[in-house]
Amino acid sequence: MQAAWYESRGPAREVLVVGTMLEPQPAPGEVRIRLAFSGISPGDVKKRGGWQGAPMPYPRVIPHSDGAGVIDAVGVGVPSSRIGQTVWCYGAQSYRPFGTAAESVIVPSAMAVSLPEGAAVQANVLEQAACLGITGITGYQAVFAAGPVNGLNVLVWGAGSGVGAVALQMARRAGARVMAVVRRPEQQTALREQGVNNTWLADDPALITYIKQAAPEGVHRVAEVDFAAHIDTNAEIMAIGGVIAAYYSSDNRPSIPYWKLGFSDVSLRLLGSDDFAPQVKERAAEELTKALMDGSLSIPVTRRLPLTEIALAHEHIEQGFSGRVVLGFS
Numbered sequence: 001m002q003a004a005w006y007e008s009r010g011p012a013r014e015v016l017v018v019g020t021m022l023e024p025q026p027a028p029g030e031v032r033i034r035l036a037f038s039g040i041s042p043g044d045v046k047k048r049g050g051w052q053g054a055p056m057p058y059p060r061v062i063p064h065s066d067g068a069g070v071i072d073a074v075g076v077g078v079p080s081s082r083i084g085q086t087v088w089c090y091g092a093q094s095y096r097p098f099g100t101a102a103e104s105v106i107v108p109s110a111m112a113v114s115l116p117e118g119a120a121v122q123a124n125v126l127e128q129a130a131c132l133g134i135t136g137i138t139g140y141q142a143v144f145a146a147g148p149v150n151g152l153n154v155l156v157w158g159a160g161s162g163v164g165a166v167a168l169q170m171a172r173r174a175g176a177r178v179m180a181v182v183r184r185p186e187q188q189t190a191l192r193e194q195g196v197n198n199t200w201l202a203d204d205p206a207l208i209t210y211i212k213q214a215a216p217e218g219v220h221r222v223a224e225v226d227f228a229a230h231i232d233t234n235a236e237i238m239a240i241g242g243v244i245a246a247y248y249s250s251d252n253r254p255s256i257p258y259w260k261l262g263f264s265d266v267s268l269r270l271l272g273s274d275d276f277a278p279q280v281k282e283r284a285a286e287e288l289t290k291a292l293m294d295g296s297l298s299i300p301v302t303r304r305l306p307l308t309e310i311a312l313a314h315e316h317i318e319q320g321f322s323g324r325v326v327l328g329f330s
Contacts, residue, residue, distance in 0.1 A: 002329075003102035004310045005062045009050030012314035016048070016063075018307060024098065024106045026075035031082055031112050033089055037130035038100040038307075038327040039066035041162065043273075044093070044134075045317045058097035063310075065093045066133030067100030068126045069329075071112060078109045086119055086126070087112040090133030090285065094274045100130075101310060103329050110278065113285045116293055125292065128299040131162070131324045132288050136299075138247050138273040139166030140284040142223035143174070145269045146243040150175035153215040153239065157202070158225030160187035162324060163247060166297065167223040168196065170287070173296040176221070179214055181207070202230075211237045218242060218264075227270070228254035235260040245269040304328050 001023045006015040026032045044064045047054065068088040074080060089107045093099030098106065113132075119125045142156075142163065143149060154171040158164040159180035168191075171178050179198040180191050188199045198214045200207050211219065218239025224230060227244070228251035234244055235257045244266060261268075276284075291297035302323025305313045313325050 001103040002307055003062050003098075004307055005060050005101070006048055007056070007060050009048065009054075009056060012045075012048065012311040012318075016311050016314070018310065021102070023104050026073055026078070026106050028076040029078060029108055030075040030106050031071045031078055031087075031109050032073040033067065033069045033087060033105050033107065033112060034072045035067045035069035035100055035103060035105060035329050037068050037127045037329070038064045038102075039068075039131035039133065040064055040313055040317055040325050040327070041066065041131075041134040042317055044099070045314050047093075048314065049318075057095075060097065061093065062098040062101050063093060064099040064101045064327075065091055066130055067092065067105060068115075068130035072104075074109070082109065082112075085112075086115045086117075088115065088126075088129035088132055088289075089113065090137060090281065091274070101307065101327060103307075110282060113289055115289065119293065124301065127301045127304065127326050127328070128292060129289075130326055131299045131301065132285070132292065134273050135162035136166050136288045137276065137281055137284040138271060139163040139223070140170050140288060141271055141273070141276060141280060142167045142245040142247055143171045143176075143221060144284075145245050145271070146221065146267065148174065149221055151177070152220035153177050153179065153218070154221045154223065155179045155181065155211065155215075155219045155237070156223045157181045157230055158183070159191060159196075159199070160184065161225060162299075164223065164225055165300070166288075169297045170291060171221075171223075172196075173291055177215070179211065179219070208233055208236050215239075221245070224248075226250050231256050235264075235266075238264045238266050241265050241267075243267045243269060245271055247271040247273070299324055301326055306330075
């Protein structure tokens with residue numbers, strides 16, 4: 001099979017190699033997916049680049065954790081009826097060496113999420129499904145880690161990003177009153193066109209005032225893209241018993257306004273998508289699939305590249321390319 005891999009950390013064009021490898025065979029409890037698309041997330045790019053000095057976990061790594069395609073082989077203990085199922089997968093390169101930047105991938109059966117019959121022929125469903133794993137499950141958990149949000153005020157920081165966009169859409173689907181903070185005016189415009197009226201720019205000096213006007217009783221849930229950068233603002237706008245769920249922080253050891261948060265009985269949830277409990281991932285995957293299929297969740301895939309252009313794809317992610325980038329396999 002054709003695959004892309006790296007054997008050392010570094011810049012994409014220096015370390016990524018495209019070549020031929022033996023097709024993998026599923027072990028007990030696993031399935032093999034013949035991939036149509038490989039989804040790329042910022043975390044995949046950071047792993048390749050050696051983010052925070054991370055060492056090589058394996059001698060050779062095929063990157064990317066997310067993808068979509070058709071199961072063509074199963075291991076012992078997996079029903080043969082799974083062969084032929086159209087699926088999306090997550091966690092392919094989470095504590096495993098070989099991810100989805102290849103024509104075929106092996107994952108545990110539970111991490112291959114079935115799509116409804118006929119989904120593969122629906123426009124863009126497979127390529128969107130290929131992007132659900134890391135960003136989708138993280139976005140879902142950023143909203144629902146503390147339970148249902150129907151009727152609650154939910155603030156999503158970075159609502160124009162992959163994780164933030166999922167968080168916003170899933171919160172709306174669940175009946176929350178959503179508010180969005182973005183970095184650029186064009187992101188604000190796009191959200192308003194989608195019917196999100198409470199949108200503001202992160203650097204607006206009146207941001208706290210606007211949020212308090214929109215949610216005078218306070219914000220019940222915050223889906224946070226940068227814990228350190230926004231903790232002071234969040235402390236000012238939280239409802240009693242509110243929850244801040246953060247999936248990134250620009251400062252590894254941020255200071256917090258303890259008493260301001262404490263007097264509001266605020267809970268902090270620090271999220272790491274690779275390490276969510278299996279049942280959390282499975283629940284998120286189920287709800288994300290339903291939302292994708294009923295049209296309440298849309299993933300903007302704006303660049304599709306062949307496997308041979310994987311270095312360019314990684315560079316797009318590093319440069320903050322708008323929309324999701326996927327690799328396609330013909």
